[in-house]
Amino acid sequence: MFITRAIFVGSLVVSCPAVRAEFACDGVPVRTLAADAAVEERVCAIAEQAAQQLARCGLPLTREVTIRVVDEGLGDGCVGLYHCGQDLIEILSPQRLEVQRKEQSLFSNLATQRFFxxxxxxxxxxAAHDALPCPSGVCLATSEYLAYNHQIMSLSSVDREAVMASIDMDRIVQHDEVNASILFFKPDTFAARAWAHLNQREDACDYLRHIARGDFTFDRERP
Ligand SMILES: [Zn+2]
Structure with a gap:
């Protein structure tokens, strides 16, 4: 009996040589799984920096999140996906991203690694925003406002300038121009407006804290 089980377990191990355990990042509640250990290390380094920026502006990572780096399965044009309520992120691998990223987009001036x-x-x-309450009941555009702004904020100043080259930073963006319709139909326009709008606030990080707390919303409240 014992021998049979040992063989069974042994054959399972042999038949799944590619299965690796998730890698737990140091100092942040993030686990990651990629085909390449170097990519896992990169994800952890980014997560560590991101956690500081997010916490400073009202989005602490309070739940453990898993980041899976995948080569397919995210659907047309999708480069990353957060599964609401599951603390799970899927992101296209840098290799796959290189092939699949759009030539013309707000982020097309960034090198693929830095875009990743x-x-x-x-x-x-x-993920951090999902752990917080959504007082208005719908937080779709609000969550994207936070995500795109944190994404652009995390860039080096050179990369940020490259992104901002295609954004009219001088035009005053009204609050209701940042909404779910523009997000669905023109996500790049949404991101550009969100960044310009944030930079027209007195204190960007303080404003993001208010958004994270639900003091202001970019979604229509449910009746
Ligand atoms: Zn998003």
């Missing part, structure tokens, strides 16, 4: 890093930050912002 910024997507990690974007999705971690969603």
């Amino acid at each position: 890093d910024s997507v990690v930050v974007h999705e971690l912002a969603h």
Whole structure:
């Protein structure tokens, strides 16, 4: 009996050589799983930096999040996905991202590795926000406002300038121009407006804290 079980377990191990355990990042409640250990290390380094920025602006990572780096399965044009309520993020691997990213987009001036890093930050912002209450009942555009702004905020100044080159930062963006309709139909326009709108506030981080707390919303409240 014992021998049979040992063989069975042994054969399972042999037949699944690619299965690896999730890698627990140091100092942040993040686990990651990628085909390449170097990518896992990169995800952890980014998560560590992102956690500080997120916490400073009202989005502490309070629940453990798993980040799976995948090569397919996210759907057309999707480079990262946060599964609401599941503390699970899926992100396209840098290799796959290189092939699949759009040539013309708000982030097309960024090198693929740095774009990948910024997507990690974007999705971690969603995860942190998901752990907070949503007082208005709908927090779709509000969550994207936080995610895109944290994504752009996390860039180096050179990369941020490259992104901002295609945004009209001088035009005053009204609050209701940042909404779910523009998010669905023109996500890049939503992100550009969100960044310009945030930069027109007196204190960006303080404003993000208010948004995270639900003091202001970019979604229509449920009747
Ligand atoms: Zn998003």
